[in-house]
Amino acid sequence: MTTVGILGGGQLARMMALAGAPLGLRFLVMDTSGEACAGQFVPMVVGDWRDENALAEFAQRVDVATFDFENVPAESAEWLAARIPVFPAPGALGVAQDRLAEKTLFRELGIGTPEFAALETREELVAAVARIGLPCILKTRRLGYDGKGQFRLKTKADIDAAWAALGAQASKVGLILEAFVPFEREVSVVAVRGKDGEFRAWPLTENWHRDGILSASMAPARQAEALEPQALAFAQKVADSLGYVGVFALELFVHDGQLLANEMAPRVHNSGHWTIEGAETSQFENHLRAVLGLPLGSTRPVGHSVMLNWIGEMPAPSPALSSPSGHWHDYGKSARAGRKVGHATFRANSRSSLAADLSRATEGFGRSAEFAEVLSRLS
């Protein structure tokens, strides 16, 4: 019996454990909070990431370790990797944890990115704004996610507020200024690379964000023919250069028909949740297969899918449960503003029946306006 250890016990760990059960796998999660939602049905070690006793107990009870949470300190990942197999390797995790390192890698690989500049002082911020231009976004290099640790600057007058908001982080996690890309749309590649270097990707996924948090995903993306080959080639270059093992996501902006890489997530990703029902093999199962050195499953889509994220609190499930296309995922979390608490995926064989079912369901949720743009892209 193989036990997979997962660092971080959130919804990604929870869905990974659900995907691993039919493979006969056991799981152990480690989290800093005893309330982590995977812990509702997966055994858990609770401890600080730097607590060697907790890490030692975790290492002793698992055969291989992987991540639900990308911001596990690099030293903790390395400490574990010296004792048990850890995938993806701490080195790859380290690059993806740092917006400057990942954007620098993208550039080296010939992958376009928004203009960017690293900075440490207010003077350097002023110089970077002058060089990159307005509007732009100040972000923390490390420990930011879901739009946290970001400040948008529209005019020079915003420099003071941006520095007041994030300046104190400069010495702790570093800062990066990026040009604001007036993108036409956002897409992501969710892909998997095996231990033998085999690479497979799900179809290009189209994404919508609200306040920096993923709101909806559609796969396959519309009119992907012109973009998908290049997007997948970018993802493969990144994965090969890092010797990456497991599932990851590459988030891209489409601007003037060109792809610009925003960031890479070194783990299963929210924009791949649709693969649970909408693909031959889900991202969660393929991640486990990769980490365990098993053959990778087909990433072929099964029809057309749209995933709606529930942020803050769960709506009543009946519009999804009573829909012929609907699938419900409640992460078992308590309600809190800005928190991802669940999602619904709608999957149908044709775009037209998906549009009809989704339209009825979003009306039932009373959220037609919120998802109107997603719906308009299906017709």
Ligand code: AMP
């Ligand atoms: P991130 O945490 O970098 O993934 O950013 C979250 C979201 O904020 C992205 O998905 C975009 O919607 C938006 N965003 C981030 N960076 C930029 C940028 N340079 N230009 C335009 N929008 C951005």
